[in-house]
Ligand SMILES: Nc1ncnc2c1ncn2[C@@H]1O[C@H](COP(=O)(O)OP(=O)(O)OP(=O)(O)O)[C@@H](O)[C@H]1O
């Protein structure tokens with residue numbers, strides 16, 4: 199189980215997270231929805247250790263992650279597929295995967311994991327020696343996912359994996375998410391595409407203006423209402 | 438024709454040291470996304486340490502070389518701790534201005550220790566030049582070219598064949614993503630800074646040994662040559678840095694021969710300007726225009 203309690207994070211004086219608490223069940227897909235600027239990316243970056251929280255705790259299986267360096271957090275089993283993918287543009291596909299395994303020392307295991315990634319993402323195999331910066335958006339997203347998996351995470355965080363991708367590619371990405379989860383990976387996903395997210399998620403949270411405003415299971419709230427809130431925010435939806 | 442070829446040979450030899458200077462510079466720029474104006478002065482501090490070791494103990498060239506490299510690396514770490522580590526992300530101007538302040542400080546420190554304007558520096562290799570038909574090659578120039586190319590090849594190997602190199606390239610490619618894959622960026626950065634300054638130290642030693650003298654102006658000289666060669670070659674590229682240095686050396690040698698030493702520097706600045714205006718990526722700029730603009 200992964201648990202965030204009362205996290206406060208700020209950029210200078212502006213508090214982007216104002217006491218966020220949520221739970222992610224092991225083996226599940228949990229989705230975080232919310233309008234632009236709600237603080238979703240800030241939460242992901244804080245969990246990954248890129249931003250230090252002002253307050254609060256982040257626990258994976260009971261062990262505290264808040265305050266650790268990003269490298270330590272990766273070695274504890276948390277990997278983030280960041281918003282906008284952030285592949286290493288001037289490394290080949292293969293080197294990006296190697297970089298994903300930076301914290302690992304088991305050469306043989308790394309090699310066999312790279313082969314597993316090629317089996318799961320055949321297009322990456324075709325392009326293994328191509329510079330990542332020259333891949334299409336969808337291919338870069340696959341690479342970003344594969345790179346994160348190379349650290350063998352217990353918890354996979356994904357920040358808007360469907361951003362800017364064509365509907366067919368989005369469907370493919372969500373198939374992969376479901377498949378990874380079936381293989382046992384716990385997934386915590388930020389999405390703008392509420393329709394797709396609610397199809398795969400077991401549990402979801404709504405975030406607005408730095409706070410969690412709703413949590414439940416898909417079906418508990420009509421999809422229209424979720425979408426209404428996720429895109430427009432409650433205040434405007436009500437008022 | 439003989440002159441033209443001889444100038445080219447001399448230019449390539451001298452240019453190899455520019456290439457090394459550019460190589461250290463480009464590594465710091467790539468990793469930090471910041472211009473380190475104190476790069477040359479760090480090398481100069483190394484040079485002064487070498488001079489002290491030479492004057493005080495009569496040390497041989499290898500010991501002096503080691504002193505220069507260590508001195509430059511230590512000065513590099515000092516600059517990193519003061520100008521780069523404490524600066525917030527995005528504070529590029531603050532870093533650059535403070536590296537300028539440290540430049541002045543390092544120069545003053547050198548003058549305090551050795552107050553005369555010029556000091557002798559031990560020669561690298563004496564002996565008659567090697568004759569090749571109508572052409573002559575100085576032995577110390579040959580050592581310079583050999584060490585420069587060897588070191589550049591070693592840097593390329595480290596970058597592309599080692600875990601440390603992978604970490605460096607990850608930081609150069611995308612610092613946030615480097616954090617996310619588990620690179621310990623706070624550890625790697627000062628090491629990269631020290632290594633890059635040490636590379637500058639090797640270049641500095643080679644140049645000083647050929648000139649057989651050192652002045653406090655050497656810091657500015659090293660920053661300028663490194664900067665021009667780096668920009669000609671293309672930011673962030675190892676082969677680019679070396680090629681940029683070689684090209685700058687040849688251009689300087691030719692213009693010095695045909696137009697005299699004053700015009701030589703004018704030509705060098707003009708070539709830099711021409712590259713910036715017409716081909717800002719440089720010869721082999723590996724960094725995309727977008728990432729240079731972001732920096
Ligand atoms: N680097 C930054 N400096 C200052 N403020 C920031 C920074 N990054 C984000 N913010 C602010 O923090 C708030 C939350 O931003 P965040 O990126 O976390 O939102 P988000 O939910 O991911 O939005 P989106 O759906 O658009 O990706 C916003 O008000 C944003 O303007």
Ligand SMILES: [Mg+2]
Pocket residue numbers: 238239240281
């Ligand atoms: Mg976001």
